[in-house]
Amino acid sequence: MAAAVWNRHPKYAILVVVAILTTVYLLVPYSGPVNTARYDIVTRGADLVSRIQQSHDIYDRLLKNRKGLIKKFGPNPADIALFPPDVAPWPPYTVWDFFPAAFNCPHEIERHGALGDGGKWVCGLSRVQDKPDCIVYSFGINLESSFEAEILKYTKHCQIWGYDFSVKSFGPEIPSNQLHRTHFHAYGLGGEDKHGPNDSPPMYTLETLMRENGHTHIDLLKIDIEGWEFDTLTTLIKPYATSGLPLPFGQLQLEIHIWDKTFAQYLTWWETLEAAGLRPFWTEPNLVYQNYNKKKGTADLAEYSFLNVKGSNVFISDKHYGKESGHPHQPPARD
Template identity: 30%
Template sequence: MYIRLGCYNWSKYRLMIGFLVVIGLIVLLLLNINCANEKYCISSKLNRLPSNNEIDENILDVYRKQIPQRQQYLLQVPESNDYSVLYNTLVPEVFCRNLVRIGFIGDGGKWICNPLNVQSSHECVVYSLGIRDDPSFEEEFQRFTGNKCLLRSFDKDAQNSSTIQRISAANGKFMKALIAGKTNELMNHFTFKDIMNRFGDKRVDILKIDIEGAEFDIQDELISVPICQILIEIHGKTSKEALQLLQKFSTSGFYLFSYEINGFNHECAEYGFIHQDCFKNYDIKTIYGKYLS
């Protein structure tokens, strides 16, 4: 058995289909007009995305609304070795899309933002303060980026010959030096500016610091020269002093993009900062919100 559609019946069938299509289009139009507050509205959902398509605007709103709370919590950071308030409050201030940990898997590796971007830069300079006969970070960074950067390595102590050879093979130079507030060549003490002048460098793209607590003594030197990224391990002292160092970086134009608590000693942590003048160089497009200053 089958239904035969004559010319008259087929015309009615087409008319019905057309009517249903028109009704469907009207319904969709009404939904899009009134969907501003609808959870599953397609057009509204697309409109909430930022122009760079990295982070949903609703997520950014959460981060930004939390800024006053974080700042209030940081006021409670004690002058003791209790780091719980500080660590529980910290979050990145900017989003780095290609964040990677370079170097040894355990203690000594550093989180870095978009390291491959140095390959397209006209010139790249990496400064490394604190070697302790372990240039594994420097070697892996140079391998990863194709030896693009000029590497300057420093330590207050002399390094063994194999370490010097490894640094040299990574397109680097080693200098026995202690960064200080005043230059005294007889004691191998140098200001950061004098060190850079010695090598003829105008700025530092990546500054890696692991100098066992001496970072507190040279904090003014660290912000006295143009630097794009600071990868620093902060050691010991009180949580209040650690916070004050983070805030000093912040007031100097740096934004936190990463932090990692040391699993061996919770009074130590790795921090990654990027300067606002270098956002374009490393594809920083999304700012969660600045709360450290």
């Protein structure tokens, strides 16, 4: 009976065969090369401009609120404790409450790397997933490279330069087939160059390393240098603040170690970052450190992620998005 139907209506038989083959094709798992791209929707154009402007408006309100909070608990910065003591009147704040991550990232936000210590929050990795000249610098490896491994996994062309004088290589998280996209040196990041034959460990400024590597712009800059971030970033920012040029990186992932600082010192340093165009879009306390710092009892470490809102980097502008050209922000000469 069925054979007779096929004989009388061969075109139906062909349609059935095509339908079966199509179904099998769709249901069988694809075993070809894995596409690392994971971001199908990318913010751009007028929508990007309007989102950034809205974020500026929100952050401006935050700046006014900070002044009000300082006046309330100060009234001068020198009068404010980083962490108020457990005595009356128990003022309800810590230093971190004055510096919330109030700038909204205009793209997707995702944590890359391990949960717990090691991962970092990134704004808009989609903007560099196909960027041919994507550059990443990572200072402070400590044999834990889950962050760097994920950046390599979810981008096609990003090259990563890693620096840490306490170890000899990236951590084991980076697969062997991606090592050709990494470059490691046992150097430290500092506020001045000290890498002569008698200097141990060798210390380099960011400007010197960029010049030696032939770079004028960094897309993602990760810094975890155990308290040296204050002098290092102050020195780095100074010539750019003087010249008015944008900082030579699009985004900064930074662990802040507030040891031995006063509120007034920290406020001055933080306002230097803001004046240079850095806006925090994410923060979290380092609770791993806090768990092992119970005797002191203060939350001295915090992770911050900043967006550079000056210039035309790929996270805030379409000027370079999808193009192979680099960014023309040559670091200015130091005084």
